[in-house]
Amino acid sequence: MTRKDVxxxxxxxxxxxxxxxxxIRNLLLDAExxxxxxxxxxxxxxxxxxxxxxxxAVDEVALSIAANGYLPEEPLLxxxxxxxxxxxxxxxxxxxxxxxxxxxDALRKKVGATDLPKLRPHEIRALETLPVSIYPxxxxxxxxxxxxxxxxxxxxxxxxxxKYVAYVHDKYGKSLDEIARTIGxxxxxxxxxxxxxxxxxxxEKKCGFDRExxxxxxxxxxxxxxxxxxxxxQRFLGISARASQRNxxxxxxxxxxxxxxxxxxxxxxxxTPPAITxxxxxxxxxxxxxxxxxxxxxxxxxxxxxxxxxxxxxxxRRLREALTAAKEELRQARGSVIxxxxxxxxxxxxxxxxxxxxxxxxxMESKRQGS
Numbered sequence: 001m002t003r004k005d006v007x008x009x010x011x012x013x014x015x016x017x018x019x020x021x022x023x024i025r026n027l028l029l030d031a032e033x034x035x036x037x038x039x040x041x042x043x044x045x046x047x048x049x050x051x052x053x054x055x056x057a058v059d060e061v062a063l064s065i066a067a068n069g070y071l072p073e074e075p076l077l078x079x080x081x082x083x084x085x086x087x088x089x090x091x092x093x094x095x096x097x098x099x100x101x102x103x104x105d106a107l108r109k110k111v112g113a114t115d116l117p118k119l120r121p122h123e124i125r126a127l128e129t130l131p132v133s134i135y136p137x138x139x140x141x142x143x144x145x146x147x148x149x150x151x152x153x154x155x156x157x158x159x160x161x162x163k164y165v166a167y168v169h170d171k172y173g174k175s176l177d178e179i180a181r182t183i184g185x186x187x188x189x190x191x192x193x194x195x196x197x198x199x200x201x202x203x204e205k206k207c208g209f210d211r212e213x214x215x216x217x218x219x220x221x222x223x224x225x226x227x228x229x230x231x232x233x234q235r236f237l238g239i240s241a242r243a244s245q246r247n248x249x250x251x252x253x254x255x256x257x258x259x260x261x262x263x264x265x266x267x268x269x270x271x272t273p274p275a276i277t278x279x280x281x282x283x284x285x286x287x288x289x290x291x292x293x294x295x296x297x298x299x300x301x302x303x304x305x306x307x308x309x310x311x312x313x314x315x316x317r318r319l320r321e322a323l324t325a326a327k328e329e330l331r332q333a334r335g336s337v338i339x340x341x342x343x344x345x346x347x348x349x350x351x352x353x354x355x356x357x358x359x360x361x362x363x364m365e366s367k368r369q370g371s
Contacts, residue, residue: 019132019133020131020132022087024100024103026087027086027096028084028088029052030093033093034159034160034167035055036052046107046110046111048097049097049100050110050111052097053097058097058098058113059113059115059116061095061098062098062099062102062113062116063116065099065102066102066116066119070095070099070127072131075092076092076095078133078135079135079141090141091141091144095130096130099130102119102124102127103119103124142168142172142174143183146164147182147184149161150185150189150193151184151185152183158221158225162193162196165193165194166194166197166198191242191244192228192229196224196225196229198243198245198247200224202246202247202248202249202257203257213268214267215268220265223276223279224261224264227283227286230284231370232287232291233287237256238252238256262275275304276305285305285306286309288312289311289312294312294315295315323360
């Protein structure tokens with residue numbers, strides 16, 4: 001494009017968006033899109049098409065466009081990148097990828113999209129330009145994108161949501177409360193996503209965790225951000241209920257964070273399976289184990305989660321049975337106090353029972369307050 005062409009297609013001076021038809025050669029897939037940027041294997045525009053094709057159901061979009069053409073009522077949302085001298089598509093990456101695959105035989109072969117229908121020449125020409133709505137910059141779209149993909153009708157996976165929340169918070173200086181208000185989040189979802197993302201960053205930087213070292217196609221981020229919102233996991237990691245700063249896990253608890261990531265996620269490189277095979281009920285079984293020293297020791301020794309959980313619940317059952325039995329024995333003893341004749345040893349035994357009961361009650365109150 002010449003400088004004259006750039007001037008002709010620049011956004012409106014007042015910052016408002018406007019719709020126009022733009023040649024497809026001037027459009028770029030967004031390498032900073034949270035769903036695309038989460039993959040470290042994306043080094044080119046063709047790599048981004050491959051990721052979209054393999055992970056994000058572009059085939060559905062492509063088949064619809066092949067059958068019905070591109071609907072002008074669905075413009076791509078773009079901004080002008082001065083460095084690349086092209087428009088970056090912030091909203092509509094699947095549609096752009098679908099159009100490119102329908103138009104480019106070599107690209108279809110490269111990404112393995114060989115089942116798509118072959119368009120006739122006039123149908124390919126009809127896709128030479130696409131409707132775009134032009135915005136001044138990426139920042140001007142954050143509210144729309146946040147509502148649409150975090151709390152709205154086209155929700156991303158949990159990792160992409162968390163990455164976007166962190167991007168808006170760090171890049172644009174928006175508080176978590178402002179982000180939550182803007183997208184209509186009334187369930188603390190933004191705060192939980194952000195806390196999970198910060199802990200993931202710390203695990204990668206401080207504990208050697210690598211989310212790409214996995215067997216499954218998708219990273220199950222929901223395991224982590226759901227876990228760290230729960231009191232048992234918070235105590236295990238030494239974090240507060242509202243931890244959101246960088247490196248929220250204190251140094252003394254980094255070993256625990258390293259262990260938690262091992263239990264939550266498999267490692268392809270060492271063929272190490274996770275303790276968690278499904279979030280329900282495994283995640284809550286793990287939380288139960290973390291609060292029980294004997295069960296935690298067994299898990300650390302390599303016993304499977306179900307065995308450690310049996311140890312944890314076994315001690316709980318013994319506690320309940322012991323307290324129930326003690327209560328009943330004390331009830332019977334109280335009925336016999338009428339025959340007490342002042343024996344010192346019985347009086348001292350009653351004092352010992354009181355001290356033990358108070359100690360048990362104190363430990364229970366401490367755990368209740370901690371939860």
